[in-house]
Amino acid sequence: MAIKERMSGNEAVSYAIRQVNPDVMPAFPITPSTEIPQMVSTYIANGEMDTEFIPVESEHSSMSAAIGAEAAGARSLTATSSAGLALMWEELLLAASNRLPLVLALVNRTLSGPININCDHSDGMGARDTGWIQIYAENNQEAYDNFIQAYPIAEDARVHLPVMICQDGFITSHAVENIMLLEDAPVREFVGEYEPEEYLLNPGKPIAVGPYAVSNYVMEAKKNQEIALENSKEVILEVAERFKKLSGREYGLFEEYRTEDADYIMLIMGSAAGTAKQAVDDLRERGKKVGVLKLRVFRPFPAEEIAGALRNCKAAAIMDRCESYNGNGGPLGSEVDAGLFRNKVMIETVNYIYGLAGRDFTVGDACGIFAELEDMVVNGKEIEQYQYVRLRK
Amino acid sequence: MKNGIEIRWHGRGGQGAKTAALLLADVAFKTGRNVQGFPEYGPERMGAPITAYNRISSDKIRVHSNIYHPDYVVVVDETLLGSVDVTAGLKKTGAIIINTPKSKEEIEGHLNGYEGRVFTVDARKISVETLGKNFPNSPMLAAAVAVSEIMPKEKFIKEMRASYQHKFAKKPEVIDGNMKALERTFAVLEEAIEAEKMSLSA
Numbered sequence: 001m002a003i004k005e006r007m008s009g010n011e012a013v014s015y016a017i018r019q020v021n022p023d024v025m026p027a028f029p030i031t032p033s034t035e036i037p038q039m040v041s042t043y044i045a046n047g048e049m050d051t052e053f054i055p056v057e058s059e060h061s062s063m064s065a066a067i068g069a070e071a072a073g074a075r076s077l078t079a080t081s082s083a084g085l086a087l088m089w090e091e092l093l094l095a096a097s098n099r100l101p102l103v104l105a106l107v108n109r110t111l112s113g114p115i116n117i118n119c120d121h122s123d124g125m126g127a128r129d130t131g132w133i134q135i136y137a138e139n140n141q142e143a144y145d146n147f148i149q150a151y152p153i154a155e156d157a158r159v160h161l162p163v164m165i166c167q168d169g170f171i172t173s174h175a176v177e178n179i180m181l182l183e184d185a186p187v188r189e190f191v192g193e194y195e196p197e198e199y200l201l202n203p204g205k206p207i208a209v210g211p212y213a214v215s216n217y218v219m220e221a222k223k224n225q226e227i228a229l230e231n232s233k234e235v236i237l238e239v240a241e242r243f244k245k246l247s248g249r250e251y252g253l254f255e256e257y258r259t260e261d262a263d264y265i266m267l268i269m270g271s272a273a274g275t276a277k278q279a280v281d282d283l284r285e286r287g288k289k290v291g292v293l294k295l296r297v298f299r300p301f302p303a304e305e306i307a308g309a310l311r312n313c314k315a316a317a318i319m320d321r322c323e324s325y326n327g328n329g330g331p332l333g334s335e336v337d338a339g340l341f342r343n344k345v346m347i348e349t350v351n352y353i354y355g356l357a358g359r360d361f362t363v364g365d366a367c368g369i370f371a372e373l374e375d376m377v378v379n380g381k382e383i384e385q386y387q388y389v390r391l392r393k
Numbered sequence: 394m395k396n397g398i399e400i401r402w403h404g405r406g407g408q409g410a411k412t413a414a415l416l417l418a419d420v421a422f423k424t425g426r427n428v429q430g431f432p433e434y435g436p437e438r439m440g441a442p443i444t445a446y447n448r449i450s451s452d453k454i455r456v457h458s459n460i461y462h463p464d465y466v467v468v469v470d471e472t473l474l475g476s477v478d479v480t481a482g483l484k485k486t487g488a489i490i491i492n493t494p495k496s497k498e499e500i501e502g503h504l505n506g507y508e509g510r511v512f513t514v515d516a517r518k519i520s521v522e523t524l525g526k527n528f529p530n531s532p533m534l535a536a537a538v539a540v541s542e543i544m545p546k547e548k549f550i551k552e553m554r555a556s557y558q559h560k561f562a563k564k565p566e567v568i569d570g571n572m573k574a575l576e577r578t579f580a581v582l583e584e585a586i587e588a589e590k591m592s593l594s595a
Contacts, residue, residue, distance in 0.1 A: 006419065006428055117434060139457070177418075177454065275458050360459050361458060
């Protein structure tokens with residue numbers, strides 16, 4: 001039986017953590033993810049779960065401890081945001097390259113400076129090349145559902161990689177909304193017991209974790225990691241299929257909203273996708289053929305699948321909630337364009353940077369962007385191919 | 394928004410405007426509707442102006458932006474009237490509720506010519522008399538429910554008691570005071586709404 005509830009995104013992820021009941025959680029608090037370790041500690045103190053909670057002195061340590069615990073054979077996790085993730089950078093690479101299937105609940109927040117506590121995707125995007133799987137959520141429901149799917153993806157023998165479950169700081173982490181929860185027993189059954197094939201505390205089969213590799217071996221190790229990330233695509237879809245049987249809710253690499261006959265598509269990730277869908281409904285009522293492609297899985301990057309989904313539109317707006325300072329576009333803008341080019345899909349794209357440090361993104365903003373795409377295609381209006389939304393000049 | 398209402402709260406950090414918005418989401422959820430309650434964080438410090446929002450709808454709520462054309466505005470701190478444009482975008486068909494000892498007539502001149510309904514309630518006085526301290530958010534929550542008619546009084550009072558029993562499990566002594574604050578405010582607003590109807594029909 002599904003449980004009808006209302007809770008914030010942080011509460012939802014904490015609830016999922018309680019249900020999954022992993023073995024070890026080291027954590028250090030940082031806004032806006034602080035509530036997650038706080039709520040999990042409360043569950044532990046109340047005897048509602050028996051995860052070993054380790055309060056540590058920094059995020060460098062929380063990720064290090066999670067890596068140590070996972071290597072020892074314990075199902076591990078931590079939570080963080082912003083500068084906390086930045087401080088983990090070195091360890092993020094270690095977790096992935098040592099093929100440790102731990103999970104990180106990331107509550108997205110901007111990075112300095114100027115210093116600010118609100119949402120953008122700078123933290124997650126900064127970790128985009130660390131070898132982690134990254135899954136983004138539109139709302140509290142998706143953050144909850146994604147967390148429950150995280151370990152089955154990470155621990156699959158074809159994958160063995162860490163997973164980052166991302167949600168937008170404050171916008172979903174601190175917003176109370178309706179949610180459908182699952183009961184504890186089916187969630188535990190879905191996630192299953194963790195039975196690692198190889199782990200440090202196994203005297204019967206000694207292994208080394210993180211040894212030096214001479215140049216003659218490193219490239220093969222990297223390629224294996226890349227193959228695992230590539231494999232994770234089908235595993236993510238298989239787990240989603242199994243999750244659909246459990247919950248009735250459907251997930252893929254991305255969601256296509258009214259795109260089937262769309263001339264103009266907005267590709268967007270996170271909480272703003274819901275706002276964009278509302279804009280699509282409003283514009284459809286006025287006869288505009290528009291749609292939204294909401295990216296759920298950013299790593300592995302589904303370039304070929306995105307190219308397929310955008311193939312028949314006239315123009316696409318690629319929305320980045322992050323600047324990447326390459327002078328050529330945001331992370332999504334650059335990667336989507338590369339994917340389109342490689343798959344020989346030659347549609348027009350415009351890369352918009354929006355919502356940095358919590359700058360609001362409204363239905364009106366989304367409508368304006370669709371109108372600009374149409375103006376470009378129909379009237380040949382020249383527009384900047386890489387621009388900021390609603391920037392004060 | 395179609396099939397729903399949007400509420401904007403103005404307060405100062407520490408007064409509980411955010412908590413009131415989350416509590417409103419909580420009780421509205423009990424009516425079976427879809428809800429959203431969220432704060433907008435500026436500089437986080439005691440006394441700084443803060444904004445919080447509610448969407449309540451029979452439809453699924455997908456929009457994750459702030460609210461620019463609210464049906465109702467609740468002002469938890471009267472001193473904001475000079476510095477924050479509290480009626481910005483407020484629908485004429487809606488209403489504004491202000492925590493102030495002043496009368497509706499005294500306050501109307503400070504609302505940038507807002508043409509909709511105006512309600513005042515002395516939440517400080519009610520709070521001090523029922524709780525012994527100035528916690529204006531409970532009375533303002535009751536005022537918001539009374540004016541917006543989100544749910545009937547009886548249902549609201551029942552749900553709030555359950556909510557406070559959960560929230561104040563370790564401080565049960567404050568529950569009765571809070572309940573009195575809600576009931577008194579509801580009565581004040583019901584009277585004002587009744588008076589408004591009388592003057593309209595006269």
